Amino acid sequence: MSDATTHLLLPYILAAQAQKHVTHNEALRLLDGLVQLSVHDRNLTAPPASPADGYRYIVSSGATGDWAGWDLNIAIWTDGAWLRLPPRVGWRAWVEDEGLLLVYDGFGWVDTTPAALQNLALLGLGTTADAANPFSAKLNAALWTARTIAEGGTGDLFYTMNKEAAGDDLGLTLQTAFVTKALMGLFGSDRFRLAVSADGSSFFDGLIVDNATGIVDQPRLPRFKAYTNYDNYVAVDTWTKIGINNTDYNDQGAFDAGNNRFVAPVAGTYQFGATLLYKVNASTNARMRGRLVLNGATEIRGSRGEISGAHASEATTLWLQTIVLLAPGDTVELQGTFRTADGYFAADHTSFWGCKVG
Template sequence: MSDSTTNLLLPYLMAAQAQKHVTHNEALRLLDGLVQLSVKSRGLSAPPASPADGDRYIVASGATGGWAGWHLNVALWTDGTWLRLPPREGWRAWVEDEELLLVRNGADWQPVIPTTLDDLTRLGIGMAASAGSPFSAKLNSALWTALYAADGGSGDLTQTLNRETDGDDAGLILQTDFSTRALMGMFGSDQLRIAVSPNGLVFRDALGVDPATGIADQPNLPRFKAYTNYDNYVGVDTWTTLGINTAEYNDQGCFDAGTNRFVAPVTGTYLFGASLLYKINASSNARMRARLVLNGSTEIRGSFGEISSAHVSEATALWLQTMVPLDAGDTVALQGAFRAADGYFAADHTTFWGTKIG
């Protein structure tokens, strides 16, 4: 028959044993040291100078002095002496100076919450992961922070998304209730692309960057260039909306050739310009004037111009340019007028253009 218990090696009271209280008290000391095990530290390899009764330590490597040979054992200071407690598989110990819970695993103590996870096939946080989404997280916020230099890092933080070939995808997909609303990344090519969708089915590219040149393109930016294909006659002192009726370029359909005006598809800041070529009617003394008007009647500040010297037919030109904030649905039109004598704004060379810039 063994003289101690199997797991904690507590001494048994033997039959006809003298001074049973000694054995009993030894067992109590062992229980007091092991139950709810909490150690002061696991970083000392030699006993501290002034331990308090009941202090416990996990002895560090290279143990010396009164702890010589006690590597990774539990040392208990009790009744004025150090007691060695050899650990068993599965023992748990709270390390007070690290606020860390350890478990005895084989020949070592390891954190109950592992610090290294390798080669997992699935990980779910707040939800079950699936074969299609082997890493899944359901939460309201997430934080990635650099490992600072003071903590042994570089202070940098980078994230890499790698794909197999340039025909594959690497990017961010932003969704509403699992319906895609925006894409940002490289999708099927090396071009950096930002695209949006109102329904997850039809996508419009908002930005593309050519990988060979670095040139950015906004393929759906509201912008146009248009001209008149006939000579526009305008009388004296009469502001007239010019018949800019032919669009050379008309992204987003923002220019209405039927009404000779630009219609803002969205609220923003726009840049407009115009070039007007004079064509004589009866007198070269005509004074050519031009302006841009908002919503049919309001002159846009900074857009007015006039040439007051004598004109040369089909050679004298007037240029306008200005910037204006618009609300969605606002219109901008080009108007011309003459002073002193009437005349024409020449076909093909009288142009109007604009683009959204902000």
């Protein structure tokens, strides 16, 4: 029969043993040192100068002094002396100065933090993952940074997302209070899309890039082309709003055909152009003028033009073009007038167009 336990080598109290309390106390001392093992340090090769009673250490390789030959053993300072505990496979120790949990594998103390995590079903960081979101994280900041060349990397960083087929969806969902406000990615095709929503159910494409051509489309961009379907009579030296009352197209409904003007839906830089076709009333001595007017009162600088040469009815044409910075609700209208003689701005070919460019 052995005189010590198999795993912890705690001494037994033997039959007819004198001073049994010595053996019992030795066993308690060993238990006190081993149970819930937590060591102060694992990098020392020589005992510290003034250890407190009960301090424990994993002795580093190359030990000297009172620890000579104790490499990788547990050293406990107890009752004024060092006690040696040779580790067994599976012993675990918390290293206090590193905040690290180690396990003894028979050859050394190894970090229990895994070098790799493979084929996990669920992973929750600060929150609970579930079947719908097998990887979930609850945090205030995240960082991805490239492994440098000095670290054996390339210095580059690519984040890859992949979908099975072109008709599937792949993208980023941006939410407020778990209501989707924006989508960015490849949805239902391989074209890149950026879409926004007010309620998480109805979405508007703000940007689409064709992956086959690289052509960029902004489907919700305010743009229009409008014209007048009747001859607009204008007197001499009287600036008059042209009755642009029909549209060839009117994206976002920004052109108000009932009031013959464009109304800016959002702030930005807009480009406008116009074509005014002359039609004679009584005399071709008329001299045609045109301009674009902001909010019904202010001529937009650079938009005014005039043809001062001879006019030919339904042939002489004046072109205008300019850009202007608008605030939401600003209006732009086309105005015309004549010098010398009155006349008409001809139906169908007198037109006004514009779009947001920035």
